Amino acid sequence: MASRRRRDREIRESEILEAAFEEFAARGFAATRLEDVARRAGVAKGLPSFYFESKEALFKAVLRRLVLPDWDVLDAQFDGSDRPTVSLLRGLITVVYERLVGNPRAHQLLRLLIAEGPRFPELTEFYHAELIARAIALLRRLLARGMERGDIRPGLILDYPQTIMAPALMAVLWQLLFAEHHPLDLARFFEAHLDLVVNGVSERPHPAEV
Amino acid sequence: MASRRRRDREIRESEILEAAFEEFAARGFAATRLEDVARRAGVAKGLPSFYFESKEALFKAVLRRLVLPDWDVLDAQFDGSDRPTVSLLRGLITVVYERLVGNPRAHQLLRLLIAEGPRFPELTEFYHAELIARAIALLRRLLARGMERGDIRPGLILDYPQTIMAPALMAVLWQLLFAEHHPLDLARFFEAHLDLVVNGVSERPHPAEV
Amino acid sequence: MASRRRRDREIRESEILEAAFEEFAARGFAATRLEDVARRAGVAKGLPSFYFESKEALFKAVLRRLVLPDWDVLDAQFDGSDRPTVSLLRGLITVVYERLVGNPRAHQLLRLLIAEGPRFPELTEFYHAELIARAIALLRRLLARGMERGDIRPGLILDYPQTIMAPALMAVLWQLLFAEHHPLDLARFFEAHLDLVVNGVSERPHPAEV
Amino acid sequence: MASRRRRDREIRESEILEAAFEEFAARGFAATRLEDVARRAGVAKGLPSFYFESKEALFKAVLRRLVLPDWDVLDAQFDGSDRPTVSLLRGLITVVYERLVGNPRAHQLLRLLIAEGPRFPELTEFYHAELIARAIALLRRLLARGMERGDIRPGLILDYPQTIMAPALMAVLWQLLFAEHHPLDLARFFEAHLDLVVNGVSERPHPAEV
DNA sequence: TATGAATGAGGTTTCATTCAT
């Protein structure tokens, strides 16, 4: 049946994309050989080129497929709530640790964006628009609301709300660079992060809960 | 005279290392061609291979040459001072912005470490030992002294003092990835950083100075 | 019904051969892709390989299918006539212009024979035996009869009667090579050809008729 | 010495061009492998690509290098003479047989132009301009002068003087296609050619001289 | 000592052919 064939094809394409992601993440764009991608995907050497016009096209397809947050859900969750701002902030940071800091694929994505950004500027732009800009906007709305309510200390934080997430970014990089010889206790790092930024932005002190 | 010759050689070697740094930073290890390094250094195509055993050896030499902070001076400056802890913290963050966040070469070094880390683990280890571990240690001594004095709120920060520098790291990555289309006002970002972490770690509020 | 199926197959095979001829003529043997042949024939990619053992076999089948003159008819027409030799010669040259010089498929056949001759010597041999040798023989009989009758000037022409057709060959090549930028007025060229060779072989002058 | 190096390089380039000509002529553009060119030239596999930007560029360089007649000399020789037109015609045809019909490289050139013309139209145009058009012009001047003098029968030959050379073209093609199994006695063919066209264009009969 | 021509391994890509459906 034709649809069976098509499904097979789609499955193989997925397997190639997955294998390509792993190879690109491990070696970078230039050092990755299509033959290795094929071998890892368990297909013949020529198949990646058969499915994707070029190595560059494969790379872009790999990165474009990485799932982004569902902003509708996130925005609704955080914009629509009545909880204290600090509690919302904790929730948002928690989401970031669950989805990004604790997720090796996210680390590799960051590696690829940093390493290959100059060669694929449109990818950097895409991630800025779809991830960074929207995250910053959500944080800013949260903080603005907190200032109105008197939860959050007014200040420059409204200009650069992303600084609140900076320790999480640091954790991601730490895992990329040093995890092997200097592992990170992510749970404790998370608490340290929370403690720092919650007290950094609040109107009143917030002793650590743990 | 022999020493004249040696000086010539050293100059040429330096020029090759400098050119190699720029090419590696722009294109990554695998995509950089020794011929381009030679051209940029103004020497013959074969000279990089003549001076360095291999492309890998050249890469390592490039990264090992990048100057590290003079820890003796820094340690003395910050450990030996009597100023209030928050003031010292401000001073240290300022140094980081001057030397790293505002220094494109430092950005490129970070890019190379992230991109080529898996291929050159000893380099990552080197930078951890010579830069990261020592910076963390200095920060930790500073905070510990602050807690003793009652300047700094006791807490998890002593476990992960590097979080204090996280926004600076974020600024570096921002410049690497987004500077072209979304430039960063570094002075304001610096203030936001200070405001966040100074309040985040202090026993008492520290209204922004600017 | 079995014969219906057979007819289907024959039709498809014909369409593949026709498509293959066009592709081979346009691009040559090596640069022609079976997939393009299939697409042009409106069949699936694998069908040419399914019908023909190999690309080479397809090429040979293509060239062997090109129709040859019906020598029985031609021989009867020219050998059996009582008309003056020069008139018969005119008739024969006219046939050549109608069937070959004015027929783009014949041009392409010549291109393929010249281009791929070294790779398919049996094809060249086939065309020599079935076309060239027989044409030469017919011409030779015509001229010999003309000499007997006193129409044709005795001479070397009997050794190389094909020279009489040489301008037609030149016209074919001209169309292959230069037609696009330097079109040929075939009617006038035909008259020039006739004028040259008729006077070249005749015992008496033959002023141009046009 | 630098000039020694340069001379070496030029010699090697020549050897590659010569080897490439032979391979291209034997197999055609698409079926020729650069590695075979290299092997025939006695150099390493990569050298042809090192000297020429691409296979196409190599092909063009090969064809452009094939020497053309020195038209200044030829024009002077045939335009400036007082000999009878028929004698000049004989001389010109003789030149064509010496230089082209008897020259296997010319045969191969013709094969390449016919086979690869569609892929390299600028080459066809080049040969039309530099060879064909000038040959036609010279022939036309010769015949026009002959008509003025009363040597040459007026007629359509002035429109298509190239027909005079058509048997030579036929001989070239014969050698390309049939020489192996049906060799041509070039000397006799030449006489037959002369006999045909001299009588074909002359005002008075010209019995064969041989 | 430095040059740059030359080498040749190795990568991407193409495509004739196979074969499960």
Next chain:
DNA sequence: AATGAATGAAACCTCATTCAT
């Protein structure tokens, strides 16, 4: 019988490295 996805050999081209000059 026909399809078209998959295979893998082979081609072009790149470029780190060598070495005669």
